[in-house]
Amino acid sequence: MNDLAMEKKNSAGVIILVALLLAIGYAVLRYHIAGPVPWKDFPMFILNKGLCLAGFILLTLNFTLGPLNNLGVPVSWGWLNARKALGMTGFLLVLIHALMSFMLFSPAVYAQFFVEDGTLTLLGGLAMLFGVLGFVFLWGYNLSFQTFLREDTAFIQFITSRKVLLFALVLGGLHLFFMGFEGWLEPAGWHGGLPPISLVAFSFFAIGYLINLVGRE
Numbered sequence: 001m002n003d004l005a006m007e008k009k010n011s012a013g014v015i016i017l018v019a020l021l022l023a024i025g026y027a028v029l030r031y032h033i034a035g036p037v038p039w040k041d042f043p044m045f046i047l048n049k050g051l052c053l054a055g056f057i058l059l060t061l062n063f064t065l066g067p068l069n070n071l072g073v074p075v076s077w078g079w080l081n082a083r084k085a086l087g088m089t090g091f092l093l094v095l096i097h098a099l100m101s102f103m104l105f106s107p108a109v110y111a112q113f114f115v116e117d118g119t120l121t122l123l124g125g126l127a128m129l130f131g132v133l134g135f136v137f138l139w140g141y142n143l144s145f146q147t148f149l150r151e152d153t154a155f156i157q158f159i160t161s162r163k164v165l166l167f168a169l170v171l172g173g174l175h176l177f178f179m180g181f182e183g184w185l186e187p188a189g190w191h192g193g194l195p196p197i198s199l200v201a202f203s204f205f206a207i208g209y210l211i212n213l214v215g216r217e
């Protein structure tokens with residue numbers, strides 16, 4: 001491949017496919033094969049977990065590949081050029097996750113987030129608050145590149161600035177933390193010894209956050 005062809009390469013398709021296969025595969029392995037969840041719950045309950053993990057990984061890559069490159073880690077053109085598609089696909093997967101979660105959200109499915117009278121626990125409320133805030137931020141972030149706002153250099157500089165993106169990552173991290181941290185502390189209860197999906201996603205968040213902290217200009 002010559003230099004120009006290399007610079008135009010875009011590996012988004014492969015990255016998205018691998019992220020989806022790994023994330024859905026992990027959800028199936030942990031909850032259906034190693035865990036007790038019946039297969040009838042695959043289409044919504046388990047697929048929702050796989051899709052939001054894949055979305056989270058793609059969004060973390062979208063925010064982190066540039067700073068990683070700044071730190072001197074060689075990131076290929078194929079991966080750098082993929083960032084836009086990874087961000088858009090990650091956003092759409094999280095949108096599917098939000099819609100699926102709205103439909104499933106009841107004490108029968110998520111007993112851990114509710115008290116007996118049917119209201120939310122404090123942790124459940126905080127987890128959902130940060131999920132909604134994270135989602136609305138991503139929505140606004142995407143809109144700024146699709147509307148007249150993209151002509152406004154000062155605004156684009158602000159929305160893609162280090163402090164704004166670090167704040168956005170924290171919203172996702174808090175959503176995961178309040179949702180999952182009680183389960184993270186009980187490895188004896190992990191199905192097949194496999195860590196919960198919220199912890200897997202939180203590990204991506206923590207690594208992505210650190211890379212952005214030191215590598216984003």
Ligand code: HEM
Pocket residue numbers: 045048049052053055056059094097098101102105110128130131132133134135138172175176179180196197198199201
């Ligand atoms: C309207 C916004 C949102 C709602 C209502 C929502 C709701 C939920 C619910 C109910 C769960 C528990 C899923 C389960 O254990 O089966 C969950 C988990 C999760 N959410 Fe969200 N969420 C929202 C936004 C987001 C955003 C913006 C992200 C990513 C940036 C995200 C990423 C995740 C991840 C990775 C999990 C872990 C799944 C697991 O532990 O099994 N969510 N969310």
